[in-house]
Amino acid sequence: MSEELFHQDEPLSEVLQQVSSQLRLSLGNIHNALTRLAPPDLRDQRESVDRDAAALCQSYYRILRLTNNLSDASEPERPEGQGMDNDDIVGVCRTVMEQAAVPAELLGIRLEFHSAKASQIIAMDSGRVQRLLLNLLSNAFKFMGDGEKRVTLELRTEPESVYLTLSDTGRGIPAHRLDTVFDRCHQTSRLDPPPHGLGLGLPICRRIAREHGGSLVLTSQEGRGTAVTVSLPNRRAPQRLKSGMVMDLTGGFNQTLVELADALPRQAFTQKYLD
Numbered sequence: 001m002s003e004e005l006f007h008q009d010e011p012l013s014e015v016l017q018q019v020s021s022q023l024r025l026s027l028g029n030i031h032n033a034l035t036r037l038a039p040p041d042l043r044d045q046r047e048s049v050d051r052d053a054a055a056l057c058q059s060y061y062r063i064l065r066l067t068n069n070l071s072d073a074s075e076p077e078r079p080e081g082q083g084m085d086n087d088d089i090v091g092v093c094r095t096v097m098e099q100a101a102v103p104a105e106l107l108g109i110r111l112e113f114h115s116a117k118a119s120q121i122i123a124m125d126s127g128r129v130q131r132l133l134l135n136l137l138s139n140a141f142k143f144m145g146d147g148e149k150r151v152t153l154e155l156r157t158e159p160e161s162v163y164l165t166l167s168d169t170g171r172g173i174p175a176h177r178l179d180t181v182f183d184r185c186h187q188t189s190r191l192d193p194p195p196h197g198l199g200l201g202l203p204i205c206r207r208i209a210r211e212h213g214g215s216l217v218l219t220s221q222e223g224r225g226t227a228v229t230v231s232l233p234n235r236r237a238p239q240r241l242k243s244g245m246v247m248d249l250t251g252g253f254n255q256t257l258v259e260l261a262d263a264l265p266r267q268a269f270t271q272k273y274l275d
Contacts, residue, residue, distance in 0.1 A: 016074035023067045030060060043271040054269040061253070061261035061269065068258070069200040078211045084123040086236050089162055090115050092126050093155055096133045099256045103268050107141055108149050115155040122162055123237035124212055132208045134259035135201040136166045136228050141263035143226075145171035161214070162234050167227035173220040181218060182206060205230070 038053035097113040104111050133153070140151045148169045156163040173181065182203050205228075206216040213233045220226040257268065267273070 013074040016070050020067050020071035020074070023063065027060065027064055027067065030056075034060070040271055040275070050270050051266075053271075054266050057269040057274070058261060058264070058266050061258050064253070065258050065261050069204060072204050072207075073200050077207055080211060080213045081123070081237075082211070083125045083128075084212070084237050085125070086121050087124055087126045088119050089122050089124060089129070089164075089232065090117055090120050090155060092124075092129055093133065093153055093164065096130055096137075096256075097153055100134070100137055100260065102273065103256065103260055103264050104137075104141065104151070106265055106268055107144065107263070109141060109144060110150045112150065112152040113155075114152065117155075117157055120155075120157055120162060120234075121236060122232060123235055124232060128208045128211065129232075130255065131259065132205045132230065133164070133166070134256060135205050138260050138263045139201060140166065140168035140170060140226070141260065143170045144168065157234060160234055161231045163229055163231050165227055165229045167225060169225045172222040172224050172226055173218075174222045178218070178220060 034053065034056055038049050038056075043050040043053055093115070094113055097111050101111050137151065144151075151166065151168045154165045154167075156165070181199075202216075202218070209216040209230050209232070214231040216231075217229045218226065219229075254274070257264070257274075260268075
């Protein structure tokens, strides 16, 4: 069932879509109220207000992320190639790592990006690829552990495929859990405690890779870290396929903070970092 997330169960899928829609309406009201009660200039002037507002803002971003994941999981997988356009995969990876660098510093984590090529144009949905990478970064941040804290993204290009490998120096995954990491959202006894979520991140990442005609493979050693390799076809779209309507699941908010909300300290949501 994990291969298809929730959409084979049509009643559940419909309920989740309705829940997601209602949550978005409520979240909009909450954000409007937060902005009125603690406007940016007041947060800049009063540390106590900024601290309290940051707690509310972080909770808001976490609920928004959960809502996005539930919405994504309840929808049928897109046909391969839908919404693709020609874009620079090296530039997308570099941008994600640069935007995540400051939040990573708050956790004492060093980010590295390596690519032999300065540019590589392929057919992709850049927004979906960014979401995939941020979900993988979120997992790496949450399970980093003690000792050296480093996350590396390496991009390798071959004639048929482009390979993105995100590796960390974290706690790793016990061998007996490796075969369940993609179906934990269906087994409540295996869910992590809050704020680590429902286990939807990796299944959604694998779905995004498949939508591109690629794949996702995870390897891990307990105590030594985890590596996730995503393969994407090294090809270009023959024509512009992307539709004019693009849904912004972040609601116009900082995508990096939304996707990393579960992994970051409250400090990341103070006005200093939101500006």
